[in-house]
Amino acid sequence: MPTLSPSAFQARKCERGVGLVDQMQAGDRRALSRLVSIVENGGEDSRRALAKLYQYTGRAQIIGVTGPPGAGKSTLVNELALEFRRRDTTVGILAVDPTSPYSGGAILGDRIRMQPLGHDPSIFVRSMASRGQLGGIARATGDVVKVLDAAGFNKIIVETIGAGQAEVEIAREAHTTVVVEVPGLGDDVQAIKAGILEIADVFVVNKADREDAQKTQRHLQAMMQLGGAPREDWPVPIVMTVATKAQGIEAVVDAIESHLSHLQTTGHFVERERQRVEREFRSILQGLALDLVQERVGPEQRAAVVARIQARQVDPYTAAERMLADALGVAELK
Amino acid sequence: MPTLSPSAFQARKCERGVGLVDQMQAGDRRALSRLVSIVENGGEDSRRALAKLYQYTGRAQIIGVTGPPGAGKSTLVNELALEFRRRDTTVGILAVDPTSPYSGGAILGDRIRMQPLGHDPSIFVRSMASRGQLGGIARATGDVVKVLDAAGFNKIIVETIGAGQAEVEIAREAHTTVVVEVPGLGDDVQAIKAGILEIADVFVVNKADREDAQKTQRHLQAMMQLGGAPREDWPVPIVMTVATKAQGIEAVVDAIESHLSHLQTTGHFVERERQRVEREFRSILQGLALDLVQERVGPEQRAAVVARIQARQVDPYTAAERMLADALGVAELK
Numbered sequence: 001m002p003t004l005s006p007s008a009f010q011a012r013k014c015e016r017g018v019g020l021v022d023q024m025q026a027g028d029r030r031a032l033s034r035l036v037s038i039v040e041n042g043g044e045d046s047r048r049a050l051a052k053l054y055q056y057t058g059r060a061q062i063i064g065v066t067g068p069p070g071a072g073k074s075t076l077v078n079e080l081a082l083e084f085r086r087r088d089t090t091v092g093i094l095a096v097d098p099t100s101p102y103s104g105g106a107i108l109g110d111r112i113r114m115q116p117l118g119h120d121p122s123i124f125v126r127s128m129a130s131r132g133q134l135g136g137i138a139r140a141t142g143d144v145v146k147v148l149d150a151a152g153f154n155k156i157i158v159e160t161i162g163a164g165q166a167e168v169e170i171a172r173e174a175h176t177t178v179v180v181e182v183p184g185l186g187d188d189v190q191a192i193k194a195g196i197l198e199i200a201d202v203f204v205v206n207k208a209d210r211e212d213a214q215k216t217q218r219h220l221q222a223m224m225q226l227g228g229a230p231r232e233d234w235p236v237p238i239v240m241t242v243a244t245k246a247q248g249i250e251a252v253v254d255a256i257e258s259h260l261s262h263l264q265t266t267g268h269f270v271e272r273e274r275q276r277v278e279r280e281f282r283s284i285l286q287g288l289a290l291d292l293v294q295e296r297v298g299p300e301q302r303a304a305v306v307a308r309i310q311a312r313q314v315d316p317y318t319a320a321e322r323m324l325a326d327a328l329g330v331a332e333l334k
Numbered sequence: 335m336p337t338l339s340p341s342a343f344q345a346r347k348c349e350r351g352v353g354l355v356d357q358m359q360a361g362d363r364r365a366l367s368r369l370v371s372i373v374e375n376g377g378e379d380s381r382r383a384l385a386k387l388y389q390y391t392g393r394a395q396i397i398g399v400t401g402p403p404g405a406g407k408s409t410l411v412n413e414l415a416l417e418f419r420r421r422d423t424t425v426g427i428l429a430v431d432p433t434s435p436y437s438g439g440a441i442l443g444d445r446i447r448m449q450p451l452g453h454d455p456s457i458f459v460r461s462m463a464s465r466g467q468l469g470g471i472a473r474a475t476g477d478v479v480k481v482l483d484a485a486g487f488n489k490i491i492v493e494t495i496g497a498g499q500a501e502v503e504i505a506r507e508a509h510t511t512v513v514v515e516v517p518g519l520g521d522d523v524q525a526i527k528a529g530i531l532e533i534a535d536v537f538v539v540n541k542a543d544r545e546d547a548q549k550t551q552r553h554l555q556a557m558m559q560l561g562g563a564p565r566e567d568w569p570v571p572i573v574m575t576v577a578t579k580a581q582g583i584e585a586v587v588d589a590i591e592s593h594l595s596h597l598q599t600t601g602h603f604v605e606r607e608r609q610r611v612e613r614e615f616r617s618i619l620q621g622l623a624l625d626l627v628q629e630r631v632g633p634e635q636r637a638a639v640v641a642r643i644q645a646r647q648v649d650p651y652t653a654a655e656r657m658l659a660d661a662l663g664v665a666e667l668k
Contacts, residue, residue, distance in 0.1 A: 047651045054649035270644075277644045282624065284654040289623035290616065292658065310604075310611045315388035317381045320618040324626065328662060 021052045024151050029121065032151050036126055039143040050143060056150035058273070060092075061260050064171045065159045066199075067180030072206045076180060076243040076252075077159045081123050083253045084155055092148035092156045095127040096141050124148065142173050142280065155256075171199040173276060175269065176259045178202045178252070181220065183210040197223055200236055202255045208240035208248065234262050296327040355386045358485050363455065366485050370460055373477040384477060390484035392607070394426075395594050398505045399493045400533075401514030406540040410514060410577040410586075411493045415457055417587045418489055426482035426490045429461040430475050458482065472503040476614065479507070489590075505533040507610060509603065510593045512536045512586070515554065517544040531557055534570055536589045542574035542582065568596050630661040 020038070023031035035053070039046040065080075067073055074095070081091045128140060141158060148156045158174060171177040179200035205216050220238055237255045241248030263269040294302065305323060309316050354372070357365035369387070373380045399414075401407055408429070415425045462474060475492060482490045492508060505511040513534035539550050554572055571589045575582030597603040628636065639657060643650050 051649040051651040054651075055646050058646060274640065274644055277650070278640050281640055281643060281650045281654060284650050285627060285657060286620050286624040288654050288658050289627055290620040292662075293619060293623055306608065306612050306615055309615060310608055312389050312392060315385040316611070316615045316618050317385040317388075320615060320622050323619060324622050328626075 018048055018052045021049060021150070024053075024147075025056065029124075032124065032147070035147050036144050039147055040128065040140050042140065042143075046143065050146060053147065053150040056152075057146050058149065060145075060149040060153055060156045061176065061256075062145055062149075062174045063155060063157045063256055064174030064177040064199075065157055065180065066171060066177065067204075067206075068182070071180040071182045072243050073159055073180050076204065076206055076241065076249075077157055079243050079246050079249045080157065080253060080256075082246075083249045085120060085122060087253070089154045090122040090152065092124045092145075092151070092153035093126070093159065094141060094144055094148070094156065095125070095159045096137060124151075124153065138173070139283070145173070175263060175272065176201045176256050178204055178256065180204045180206050181216060182207045183212040183216045201234065201259050202252065203236060203238040204241050204248075204252055205238060206241050206243050209242050209245075213240060233266070234259065293324060293327040297323055352382055352386045355383060355484070358387075358481075359390065363458075366458065366481070369481050370478050373481055374462065374474050376474065376477075380477065384480060387481060387484040390486075391480050392483065394479075394483040394487055394490045395510065395590075396479055396483075396508045397489060397491045397590055398508030398511040398533075399491055399514065400505060400511065401538075401540075402516070405514040405516045406577050407493055407514050410538065410540055410575065410583075411491055413577050413580050413583045414491065414587060414590075416580075417583045419454060419456060421587070423488045424456040424486065426458045426479075426485070426487035427460070427493065428475060428478055428482070428490065429459070429493045430471060458485075458487065472507070473617070476507055506613075509597060509606065510535045510590050512538055512590065514538045514540050515550060516541045517546040517550045535568065535593050536586065537570060537572040538575050538582075538586055539572060540575050540577050543576050543579075547574060567600070568593065627658060627661040631657055 020031045020035050024035055035049055038049050065073055065077055077093060077095075081093060084091045126144065128137070128144065145156050145158065160171075177199050179202070181203065183205065203220055205213055205220070207213070217238055217240065224236060237258075239248055239251045239255055241252060243249070260269075263272070302323075305314075305319050308314050309319055354365045354369050358369055369383055372383050399407055399411055411427060411429075415427060418425045460478065462471070462478065479490050479492065494505075511533050513536070515537065517539065537554055539547055539554070541547070551572055551574065558570060571592075573582055573585045573589055575586060577583070594603075597606070636657075639648075639653050642648050643653055
């Protein structure tokens with residue numbers, strides 16, 4: 001068997017990623033799974049595959065589902081997927097766990113929960129744990145969403161655990177954000193943060209058969225009234241569910257569909273998309289620029305500069321300006 | 335009164351930021367407060383001030399305190415600060431709320447909680463809400479820590495609310511991370527994530543007068559044993575506290591001091607610092623490179639490219655490569 005030089009091997013791998021896009025478009029599920037893995041891992045292979053499949057994106061409704069641990073999000077998401085299927089809508093599900101940056105917490109959950117959906121070819125389920133990298137999880141999530149979008153899924157549900165910065169980043173990429181609360185937790189001011197109120201397009205009070213469910217509902221209503229005028233003329237609905245008994249699921253799906261119509265008729269859909277594209281483009285540009293500078297400077301010089309910064313012989317701002325000017329062959333930056 | 339041209343005005347503002355560093359070094363508290371505001375806001379003024387004060391940094395022990403909402407972190411941090419003061423150690427406190435990106439949640443908390451510390455000039459307290467920007471809160475936190483470090487505080491406590499990605503980012507910048515758990519919440523697998531276990535240098539079980547406190551302690555011990563070998567030869571201590579009654583506080587401070595000695599004797603202190611400097615330098619370099627490209631390209635051309643990406647006429651990866659090549663005046667990137 002002939003061996004390939006590293007660069008030839010790299011080229012063949014990239015070819016393969018790009019070829020996979022055609023196979024995925026032809027309905028090949030294994031090609032889809034492999035593409036998801038490639039873009040999750042990032043790097044040059046991922047960029048090439050994404051460049052190729054980008055033309056097929058922009059058709060799915062991206063739905064974020066977030067809320068505190070123990071709110072029953074996974075069960076709810078399963079039921080939502082089943083209801084979408086009854087309406088002849090295909091569904092991709094991404095379960096993201098940004099609170100578990102080092103270990104595969106999400107994967108464990110995945111095995112436990114996704115069995116009821118496993119045999120339907122119009123539902124695709126994937127779970128991801130965070131890479132512990134600044135913005136890493138948001139980047140990988142956005143890229144996997146693009147693969148599912150290009151693969152033709154009508155709805156893509158991104159389920160996130162917790163209520164931190166990463167959720168907000170992910171919610172920002174969604175067209176419709178469903179925030180799940182539960183009686184008992186939700187009465188605490190800490191649990192329903194102002195930030196969460198502002199990202200919610202649909203509120204779900206799950207486990208609504210608990211006795212204080214009405215109180216949680218009233219509390220949410222009061223907090224929204226305190227929050228002032230409704231966002232973008234959309235009165236955020238509060239839907240009561242008992243996901244374990246499949247109660248209230250149709251109403252949640254109706255609310256998600258109504259929100260999509262609202263976005264489309266008001267022009268907000270196109271505007272959200274423009275903002276998303278702009279943010280993404282900036283981030284890609286930034287990554288490429290850094291790669292370029294680092295390549296031109298080389299690892300030894302970089303290590304030497306870091307050592308001088310650590311010794312407080314130079315500050316990192318001045319050092320960065322000098323390195324950039326060096327790398328670009330200009331005397332001064334401005 | 336003569337008016338200044340925008341650039342002269344900018345220059346004077348920068349001068350002022352740099353002058354403030356000297357005043358702060360001379361012990362001026364108002365200069366310190368103003369510098370904190372300047373670096374919080376970011377931008378060119380912030381960069382200049384940080385470049386000037388960088389030489390005075392690297393002396394403080396940075397202590398992260400994190401844990402779920404309702405764990406009593408604020409009360410604990412207040413008590414830790416008072417105990418440090420009894421040991422003649424000066425303390426800067428930064429309360430960061432990454433779960434509240436849109437509103438000033440942290441500021442409300444600040445008013446309520448910080449009164450007992452307000453009159454001691456050797457304690458400085460500041461609260462920050464997230465900017466809703468990717469990595470924005472981590473950047474701003476790191477920069478405010480630098481100001482407090484340069485101002486000469488011996489210990490800088492960074493308190494974060496929640497348990498998401500932002501906490502992990504902030505913990506990574508700390509020398510010593512204290513993770514606070516409480517009985518009742520902590521028995522849930524969801525509450526004590528594998529990721530949290532791995533960032534903890536000291537565990538605190540607060541509200542230890544609750545009946546199931548021992549159970550929480552045993553649970554933590556079991557989880558740490560499951561996690562394999564102790565990190566860096568440091569057996570993570572579990573300290574029981576009742577912060578509202580100032581119980582167990584001395585033991586927490588002892589554990590924090592022991593961890594500092596451990597870092598110093600093993601050489602981990604210098605290595606952590608090197609990694610931190612490297613990450614920070616990359617991030618500054620990346621921001622500068624993006625600024626440069628955007629400046630050279632101009633807003634109209636950028637908007638036109640974004641519109642073409644949105645229309646799927648070009649993918650963002652190819653567009654970014656072309657823009658970078660254009661901005662740098664090269665035919666191709668590689």
